[in-house]
Amino acid sequence: MPASPTHRRRPLTGLALRTVAATAVLGLTACSAATPMPTATTPGPTTATESPVPVGDTTTGTFTFGTAANPTGLDPALVADTESYRITRQMxxxxxxxxPLTSEPAPxxxxxxxxxxxxxxxxxQLREDVLFHDGEPFNAEAVCANFERWYTMPADTRVLDSTIAFESVFxxxxxxxxxxxxxxxxxxGEHEVLIRLSGVMTSFIPALALPAFGMASPKALAELNANxxxxxxxxxxxxEFALSPVGTGPFTFETWSDGEVTLSAFEDYWGVPGEIQTVTFRTIPHTDARLRxxxxxxxxxxxLVTVDNAAELAREGQQILQRDPYSVLYLGMNQDFPxxxxxLFRQAVAHAIDKPALIEGRFLNGTSPANQFLxxxxxxxxxxxxxxxxSPEIARDLLEEAGYDGEPLPFHYPRNVARPYLSSPEKVYAELSRQLTAAGFNIQPVPTAWSDGYLQTVQQDDNRAFHLLGWSGSYQDPDNFAGALxxxxxxxxxYRDNQLFSKIAxxxxxxxxDERAAAYRDISESISVDIPAVPLAFPISAAVVSPRVLSYPVSPVMHEVFNHIDLADVEQPTAPAGS
Structure with missing residues (x-):
């Protein structure tokens, strides 16, 4: 069994972290793909609540993190976006x-x-002496209450359709x-539970690490009418539960208002308490504003550090923390659009895109072109x-053979947001649009602010030929990509291909x-022939933290829980006995 996730790596010294930051910028600001920097466990940020805490103030255990978008909700069972998960993981x-070292499942x-x-x-076998934030005990009955809630969720509650994790996994x-x-x-028994499946599911244990399967207090689910x-x-x-969730994590919910979510340390947390007493997630959509x-x-x-910001951040002594790539950016196509x-039309799209040119100068160093989704x-x-x-020439020939007559093709892309797979969406759209137009496509831009429901639009609206989106993995198994997408x-x-659906099942x-690996290779080959979407890149993502942070739990799957942040000269509370 892998080591317990409460294990903490020895923090890097401030000098070591500054060295990481100084050398990182040379690679991060490069324009073309190259060998990625080694990932390091690096620092985490300080916080400010009512007024800014000056960088270098090491007297308080507060931490403020700038997020690219508001959470869509704080009930992880009903959301699928990075910013929501970033917050719910804490609770x-x-x-x-x-x-933290291998990204494999751990207790x-x-x-x-x-x-x-x-x-x-x-x-x-369940951990004993664990309490929910409302004082209710965590036990086998609570586990079953959560599983049964996910399984029996009413159709009217499942507003995200197939993007809800329970459906994509089960x-x-x-x-x-x-x-x-x-x-x-x-x-x-009180601390032992049996989960029965209708068939073999190799990804079951890895999938349970999804934030969507976080355990909520059954009492809170009922009292706050979670469904x-x-x-x-x-x-x-x-x-009401999505506005005030109750779990067992190191932080409890305090407030959510005016673009800020505030959490506080849970005094009765069973594990490593950490140094952070107050966490604030502050929404700052523009990357330049986050930098300032x-x-x-x-x-x-x-x-979600951008290429444009990386050099300035390093010059200012900030610590840039790179993650191993575990997301895919793609150009989606809606086959219900005429x-x-x-x-032949979709083949023309694939031939029209110059992926290295798309990546150059728009993604961090180490980003590579993608020819498949895994x-x-x-x-x-x-x-x-x-x-x-x-080959724009091949694309034009295929378009002519397909009978394309120059009809406008609505191309949806997000604005005012950064995602792990797409830190500069407007720039990426501009280059894609240029390439497609040069190959004979009549592109009609449809910019939509992420906060105005971009995700719902591109997953449900039929007035759409193309859209720009991606997928970030949350657990280490091929089904996290093949099955989810x-x-x-x-x-x-x-996209309707029952044969492919059966292969994935x-x-x-x-x-x-070997047999499982071969099956997923065959799935990738089938997708590459049908082209329901064009994979564009496996992007590198990076966070940045101030010099007061001695270590930050960087994770390719974004499993970054803030009780594992070390701040300079902040005394760590004593862990509860038996943790």
Missing amino acids: LEGLVGID LLATSWEERNEGRAYAF NAFSDSPEESVYESCQPL ELTVERDGRNLS ALLSGEIDGYD GVDDE PPKLGVTSEEVAEYEY FGGYSEEFA RAVTLPNG
Whole structure:
């Protein structure tokens, strides 16, 4: 079993971290892809609540983090965006965590697990003496209450459709029991629970590390009507629970208002308490504004550093923390839009894109062109995928053969946001549009602010030929990409290939090894022929923190919980006995 996620690496000294930052900028500001910098465990930010804490003030255990967008909600079972997960990870923990060194599954609320019934059931031994933030005990009954809530979630509550993690992992809810891999949850004692599956699912344990499977207090779920979306916030319907979640994590919810979410340390936390007493997540959509806020001491760190900002950050002595690439940027295509369902049309799109030119100067060093959707980190890269050489001439010929007559093609792209796979969306769109136009496509730009519902638009609106989006992995298994993106029909792509869906459903049941790797390579090859979307890049993402941060838990899967931040000269509280 991997080491407990409460393990903390020895913090780098301030001098070592400044050395990392100074050398990092040379690679981060390069224009073309090259060998990535080694990932280091690096510092984390300080915080400011009512007034900025000057950089270098080491007398307080507060930490303010600048985020690129508001969370869409704080009920992780019903969201799928990075900024929501970044916050809910601090408050809700799952049975399974992630090893900080390997990204493999590690014990969290479950201390161990055992496979039973030839992979169709798992028994979990639960951590004892764990409390929810409302004082309720964490036990086997609480685990089953959460699983049953996810499984029986009403259709009216499942507003994100297939992007809800339970459906993408387990295929279906209780209203389609014949399709669901989840079957039941049974307490075997106060601190032991049995999860039964309808079939073998090799990705089951890794998938439980998803923030979506964070354990919530059953009492809070009931009292705050978690399945009733009665409150409107930023154009979305949320439940009372999504505005005030209750978990077992190192931080408890305090407030969410005016672009800020504030958390405080949970005094009865079972694990490492850490040094941070107050965390504030402050929404600052523009990257330049986040940079200025960091340099002025208003925030202690932010994520999604851009090429344009990297050099200035390093010159100012800030610490740039690079993650191993574990996301994919793609150009999505809606096959319900007239003409896009023609394979020749989609081939023309693939031939029209010059991926190295798209990456140059717009992504951090180490970003590589993608010809498939499964990142190299997974070790199942196929050498047999269909290749589409960059050739505007071939693209024009294919468009003519497809009968394309120059009809305007609405191309949706996000504004005022940065994502792990896309830190400068406007610049990437401009280059893609230029390339497609040069090959004969009549591009109609449709810019939409991320906060105005961009994600919902491109996953549901039919008035769309193209869209720019990506996927960031949250656990280490090929199904996190193949299953989430192409495991079934979705309105995002309007892609209908039952044979591919069956391949993906079979691959997840295979034991780890050569046969499973071959199955995912075959899946990549099938996707490359059908082209429901064009993979563009495996981007490098990076966060930045101020010099007062001695260590920060950088993670390729964004499993970055702030009780593992070390601040200069802040005394760490004593961990509870037995933790």
